[in-house]
Amino acid sequence: MTVVASFFSSGTWLAVRNLLIFFAVVFWLATVFWIYKDARRRLEDPWLIGVSVMLGVIVPFLGVFVYMLFRPPEYLEDVRERELEIKAMEDRLSKRDLHCPVCRSEVDVSFLVCPICTTKLKQACVNCKQPLEALWQVCPYCETQVEPAAVALPALEPPRRRRAR
Ligand SMILES: [Zn+2]
Ligand SMILES: [Zn+2]
Structure with a gap:
């Protein structure tokens, strides 16, 4: 048996491999959670939020980048705040008129x-x-x-x- 072959059949390799798989899964779940958190702040439609999360689940690691390409550029709270500001400004203008x-x-x-x-x-x-x-x-x-x-x-x-x- 060569040194390389004996390394891959050893318990050390098994431990390292398991650790790598564990970190990959944790990272994958983290991206899915991040998509969920981000989508909830940007999307109103629960269906769209679901699709975004599914994208992260079905396409590990790359799904999050695809999501970032297509997500709305603004947070919902910013959009609402701006709408309120515009409405307040219009009210002020109509009064001043x-x-x-x-x-x-x-x-x-x-x-x-x-x-x-x-x-x-x-x-x-x-x-x-x-x-x-x-x-x-x-x-x-x-x-x-x-x-x-x-x-x-x-x-x-x-x-x-x-x-x-
Ligand atoms: Zn009267
Ligand atoms: Zn007058």
């Missing part, structure tokens, strides 16, 4: 007159004193009929229309 038709200063939807130039913006309900829109026929707060205004009120500028996507 309300201007006095005479002096262009910002006015609130509830203002009856412009506080800067005292232009009358809206009439108040005779009963509950809530500000009424120019086209309203009845007060929505107390159901009192709106009497037609003696003088035509200058229309408030409507909020800028949102661009269609």
